[in-house]
Amino acid sequence: METIYLDWAATSPMEPDIATQMAQMYVHTYGNPSSAHSIGREAREILEKSRKLCSSLLKVEAEQLVFTSGGTEANTIPLLSLLRKTPTGEIVLSSIEHSAVYELGSLFRNLGYHVKEVSPDTDGIIRPEAVRKKLSPKTIAVAVMHVNNEIGSIQPIQEIAREVRSFENENSCRIHFHCDAVQALAKIPVYPEVLGADSLAFSGHKFRGPKGTGLLYTRKKIIPLSSGGGQEFSMRPGTENIPGIWAFCESLKQRTHQMEKEYSHACELRDTLWEQVKEIEGVEFFPAQRGALDSASELSYSPYIIALSLAPVPGEVCARVLNDRGISIGTGSACSSNREKKRGRVIYSITSDEEIARGIIRISFGPTTTKSDIEAFSYSLKQEIKLLRKTVRHRSL
Amino acid sequence: MNAIFLVKFGELSLKKENRSFFEKKLKKNLRQNIEARDAQIKHTNGRIYVETPEENEEQVTQALAHTFGVVGFSRARRVQKNIEIIKKAAKKVIDSLCEEGSIPAGPATFKIEARRTDKSFPLSSYQIACEIGDYLRSEFGMLSVDLHSPDIRMYIEIREEAFIYGNPKKGPAGLPVGSAGKGILMLSGGIDSPIAGHMMAKRGLKLDTVYFHTYPYTSEEALDKVKKLAGIISPYLVGTNLFVVPFTEAQLRINERALPQEVTLLMRAAMVKIAEKIAHRQRAHCLVTGESLSQVASQTLESITFTGSASNMPIFRPLMGLDKEEIIQRAREIGTYETSILPYDDCCTIFTAEHPLLKPKADRMWKAWNTLEIENFLDDAAERAERHYIHPRYR
Numbered sequence: 125m126e127t128i129y130l131d132w133a134a135t136s137p138m139e140p141d142i143a144t145q146m147a148q149m150y151v152h153t154y155g156n157p158s159s160a161h162s163i164g165r166e167a168r169e170i171l172e173k174s175r176k177l178c179s180s181l182l183k184v185e186a187e188q189l190v191f192t193s194g195g196t197e198a199n200t201i202p203l204l205s206l207l208r209k210t211p212t213g214e215i216v217l218s219s220i221e222h223s224a225v226y227e228l229g230s231l232f233r234n235l236g237y238h239v240k241e242v243s244p245d246t247d248g249i250i251r252p253e254a255v256r257k258k259l260s261p262k263t264i265a266v267a268v269m270h271v272n273n274e275i276g277s278i279q280p281i282q283e284i285a286r287e288v289r290s291f292e293n294e295n296s297c298r299i300h301f302h303c304d305a306v307q308a309l310a311k312i313p314v315y316p317e318v319l320g321a322d323s324l325a326f327s328g329h330k331f332r333g334p335k336g337t338g339l340l341y342t343r344k345k346i347i348p349l350s351s352g353g354g355q356e357f358s359m360r361p362g363t364e365n366i367p368g369i370w371a372f373c374e375s376l377k378q379r380t381h382q383m384e385k386e387y388s389h390a391c392e393l394r395d396t397l398w399e400q401v402k403e404i405e406g407v408e409f410f411p412a413q414r415g416a417l418d419s420a421s422e423l424s425y426s427p428y429i430i431a432l433s434l435a436p437v438p439g440e441v442c443a444r445v446l447n448d449r450g451i452s453i454g455t456g457s458a459c460s461s462n463r464e465k466k467r468g469r470v471i472y473s474i475t476s477d478e479e480i481a482r483g484i485i486r487i488s489f490g491p492t493t494t495k496s497d498i499e500a501f502s503y504s505l506k507q508e509i510k511l512l513r514k515t516v517r518h519r520s521l
Numbered sequence: 522m523n524a525i526f527l528v529k530f531g532e533l534s535l536k537k538e539n540r541s542f543f544e545k546k547l548k549k550n551l552r553q554n555i556e557a558r559d560a561q562i563k564h565t566n567g568r569i570y571v572e573t574p575e576e577n578e579e580q581v582t583q584a585l586a587h588t589f590g591v592v593g594f595s596r597a598r599r600v601q602k603n604i605e606i607i608k609k610a611a612k613k614v615i616d617s618l619c620e621e622g623s624i625p626a627g628p629a630t631f632k633i634e635a636r637r638t639d640k641s642f643p644l645s646s647y648q649i650a651c652e653i654g655d656y657l658r659s660e661f662g663m664l665s666v667d668l669h670s671p672d673i674r675m676y677i678e679i680r681e682e683a684f685i686y687g688n689p690k691k692g693p694a695g696l697p698v699g700s701a702g703k704g705i706l707m708l709s710g711g712i713d714s715p716i717a718g719h720m721m722a723k724r725g726l727k728l729d730t731v732y733f734h735t736y737p738y739t740s741e742e743a744l745d746k747v748k749k750l751a752g753i754i755s756p757y758l759v760g761t762n763l764f765v766v767p768f769t770e771a772q773l774r775i776n777e778r779a780l781p782q783e784v785t786l787l788m789r790a791a792m793v794k795i796a797e798k799i800a801h802r803q804r805a806h807c808l809v810t811g812e813s814l815s816q817v818a819s820q821t822l823e824s825i826t827f828t829g830s831a832s833n834m835p836i837f838r839p840l841m842g843l844d845k846e847e848i849i850q851r852a853r854e855i856g857t858y859e860t861s862i863l864p865y866d867d868c869c870t871i872f873t874a875e876h877p878l879l880k881p882k883a884d885r886m887w888k889a890w891n892t893l894e895i896e897n898f899l900d901d902a903a904e905r906a907e908r909h910y911i912h913p914r915y916r
Contacts (some may be wrong), residue, residue: 444737515738515776515872 127451130499131430133273133307133332133488134334134454139378142371146334149367150301153255157364158353167366170253174373176470178339179369181380183315190340190356191369195327196224198340201230202302202323205346209362213264214238218250219473224325225267225304226469242268243487245414247472248277257459259291265300270314270324274486275410276429278312278427281305285320306330310379311385311428316341326366330489333375337368348437386491393489393498397430400502406513407505408433409486411474428489431471435483437512442485445508451501454486524578525599528569528584528688531592531694542555543687544569546697546725547590550759554584554913564710566638566680582690587756590700590725592690595676597684601640604649608656610685611675615661618673618687630667631657644681649677693723698759701725702835704807705800707792708732708763710747712861713811716851720839721809728758729803731796731906733768738872742865751911753857760913764799764906768792771898772872778893781874785819789874790831791899795834798903808832813840813848818877822893827883 129137136144170381172186173434174447179186190199203225206215217229219241240258244250250268259266259339266288268279281303288301303321308314312333316324322344328337345357352361359459379386398417401407409415414425439455468481475481487501530547533556548564555562557580560573573581578596585594598610602664615631618624635649652781653675658664664673678684697816706718708730732747744765751763768791776788796808812820819828829836840848852858 441737442739444740448737515773 128451128500130487130489130497130501131452131454132490132491132493133330133486135329135335136490138329138334138371138491139332139375142374142378143331145374146367147273149370152367155366157366158355159279164292169366170366170370171364174369177377181376182341183317184341187345187357188316188343189375190342191311191364191372192338192340192360193336193365194338195222195304195325195330196338197360198325198327198338198410199224199302199304201340201348202300202325202346203265203267204349206300207349208347211334212262213300214235214240214260214262216240216242216255216258216266217376218255218268219243220248220272220277220470221267221269222273222304225269225302226236237264244427245472246411246474247424248272248411250279250284252280255284256291258288259288259299261295261297262301263291263297265302267304269301270303270305270319271291271309271312271426271429271472273307273429273482275431275474276307276426276488277411278308278424278426281319281321283290289320307426307429310376310383311390311426313383316343327373328375331375331379333372334368337365337372339372343445350461359378367408379428382491383461387427389491390489391422393493393495394430396495396498397487397502400499401432401505404502404506404509406434406437406509410471410480430486431485432485433483434485434509434512435480436480436516437509438516439485440482442505442508442512445512446501446504449504449508451504453501455484456487523572523574523683524581524598526571526573526694527595527597527684527689528571528585528591529593529689530569530590543700544696546700547588549583550590550697550699550903551587554583554588554595554624554756556580580734582755584756585692586690587693588697588759589693589695589757590697592694593689593692595686595689597686600683600685602639602679602683604644604652607649607677607683607685608653610683611653611657611659611677614675614685614687615657615664615673622885623670623688628663629663629672630670631664631673631675632666632668632671633657633675633677635677635679639679639681641743644680649679653677659745667821679731681811693757695723696725698722698725698757699727701727702807703727703803703805704732704809705730705796705803705805706761706809707796707810707811708747708751709811710743710750710861710865711811712845712852712858713813713816713848713859715750715811715861716848716855717809717811717837717839717853718815719757719851719855722754722758723778726807726809726837727805728809729762729764729799729805730758731764731766731792731799733766733795735768737771738769740865742863745861746860747864748909749860750857751909752769753860754855755913757909758913759857761772761911763909763911765909766795766798766799766902766906768795768902770793771895771902774895774898775893778874779889782878783881783886783889784872785877785895786824786827788887789819789824789828790890791830791895792888793831793836794899795903795906797834799906802903807834808836812838813842813843813845816845818879821879823880824878827881827886830883830887853882 155163156297157168157171175186175189178189215232233239242254242258268284270281271278285301288299303313303323305324306327309326324341326339327336348359355361410431414421442451443455471481471484551562557573557577563570585591600610602852633650633654635646637646670751673687675687704726706728708714730751755761771791815821
């Protein structure tokens with residue numbers, strides 16, 4: 125059975141050419157960039173060329189970029205570095221953060237910091253005013269993600285940064301503004317200087333790069349919790365993954381060069397999806413505001429990630445049924461009892477409705493997704509949802 | 522070098538003329554549970570000895586700790602019947618108890634219990650105890666004698682050879698599995714049912730297990746979890762067949778035809794009927810469930826009266842009188858708890874009414890049952906149940 129992959133927000137297949145070259149590099153370019161001999165120097169050269177390439181793509185200084193083992197580490201390094209700065213203070217997080225950031229909130233809470241959450245409006249977007257309301261002179265950090273990984277809402281990072289900066293000026297305090305931009309990079313334009321955050325986190329495997337690779341942008345040098353051999357300007361000690369770093373940068377280059385074309389393709393797929401599913405009873409865009417497909421929604425949501433609400437049908441059940449038909453999709457939440465709230469946390473924080481939180485599926489595209497993939501998905505969804513709705517509706521009779 | 526274990530069994534010795542039947546069952550179960558093929562299991566003079574190359578010692582210890590019928594067991598030293606050699610072996614026993622940390626650091630008390638079935642041995646039991654006791658006190662400054670509640674009980678048995686061992690480990694006790702017939706355990710993936718299986722196996726019941734898989738409403742992860750649970754209790758059951766019943770069609774039929782508040786009870790009755798069909802096929806004669814009185818709506822007295830009437834077989838519910846905390850405590854002891862609470866329960870909430878019946882009337886429920894016309898679905902589900910053999914051996 126041919127598989128249709130519609131879960132690109134979870135991970136994406138690597139570009140075959142880049143994967144092949146990367147594999148060869150593991151065999152041939154195995155040097156440690158810290159070594160003084162020629163094999164080490166060769167590795168060092170690739171590392172610095174790669175960094176330079178990224179710095180030109182992101183329009184930042186090379187010294188502001190730190191290669192990491194992935195998005196989670198790129199999120200963790202700047203936030204945990206706060207522990208070295210001050211033993212108390214307040215941290216403001218959005219309630220829709222990926223668990224890589226959200227779970228750090230629990231850690232800070234356990235260590236005695238005060239962690240405040242900012243909830244989005246019903247459209248899944250965090251308003252700068254809402255962030256502003258949570259700030260106080262004790263605030264040491266703010267973290268708001270760029271593109272939400274479950275529903276695709278784009279947060280107004282630039283405006284939030286502006287609020288944070290103006291609060292800093294008025295109160296003579298210093299706040300670190302971190303942004304998890306894992307789902308944004310290579311999909312929509314991301315220029316750290318324009319966005320105005322102090323640090324941004326990126327991950328390679330979300331844009332056809334290799335797993336186990338990530339990138340941290342940091343405006344100023346930070347002192348991380350971990351210490352070691354001084355690699356990556358002492359911000360991420362540990363021997364660098366040269367073939368991975370090279371492949372990360374090559375993939376970023378490819379995607380960036382084709383970004384506009386791929387973005388329009390994603391918009392077409394989204395429109396096709398909407399045309400097809402709006403005919404199906406019991407299926408809606410989530411949040412509902414997305415369904416308008418007007419210019420406002422165009423700017424507020426990534427076309428690459430689409431959440432559909434099937435409530436009261438559990439998204440998890442629908443995902444299994446479609447999997448049996450060879451279609452891979454993601455779920456917004458799982459139906460599992462004890463972790464229910466946790467796993468449906470993002471949607472729940474938008475709707476406060478458990479049934480809706482349970483009834484979400486996520487469709488996410490990539491450059492190789494085709495219109496006929498979407499049609500096959502819509503056709504299968506239409507067929508299956510009928511039976512599933514019958515099963516579930518019965519309960520409320 | 523070989524490690525030798527002496528196995529003690531308690532309740533079996535009460536069985537008078539049936540004793541050998543129970544002992545043979547126990548020996549057979551040990552054979553099944555002990556993975557090491559080169560382990561020898563001997564049954565002589567009312568004792569079972571397990572002898573195995575030393576590298577298998579840990580595996581055999583685990584097997585003995587998980588085989589019902591074993592009340593206690595000791596890693597023994599077998600030496601020639603020579604008092605000097607016996608002394609050295611006794612010293613080694615104390616050394617290994619110290620190494621294991623099973624006696625307190627610092628001063629400790631001990632007692633020697635000597636038995637001599639070989640009357641040709643030149644010393645009497647009392648003399649053996651005195652001689653070894655004196656020797657141990659001179660070797661270990663921290664040891665003193667306490668005949669009433671010693672930290673170390675050392676046993677010296679002069680039989681065909683001399684056996685020396687200290688502080689026996691506890692076995693799970695109970696009766697050998699298979700000595701009390703065979704049953705079918707309804708395993709759900711929750712906390713209760715593995716414990717129910719464990720308790721009935723302890724009374725000698727051989728068990729096969731049944732799981733109702735309502736795919737896609739329940740996940741493959743939920744099935745994997747049940748397999749894992751069956752794996753954890755499998756050494757106690759001396760291996761088990763896990764029957765995975767495809768239950769979706771029956772479930773949907775019930776859902777389609779029954780009143781929402783009756784769905785759960787009719788579903789339970791359908792499961793009992795399918796389990797009974799599998800029991801007939803497996804030559805089992807009872808069902809076992811993890812129900813506990815009034816724990817949930819389907820476990821009230823009235824609900825159990827109805828679901829129980831779905832089968833002519835006895836249904837054992839060993840957790841009936843336990844509260845949840847007690848069940849959780851047992852699950853922790855057996856090692857199923859952490860797996861049982863994994864979050865892959867299922868989506869069967871979509872089949873559960875918000876207000877299910879608490880006090881169903883059996884006659885009204887059977888009328889509702891008849892409107893389901895579900896017999897063919899049940900036959901089909903039992904027929905298509907997939908069998909997985911879950912190995913007993915301790916990994």
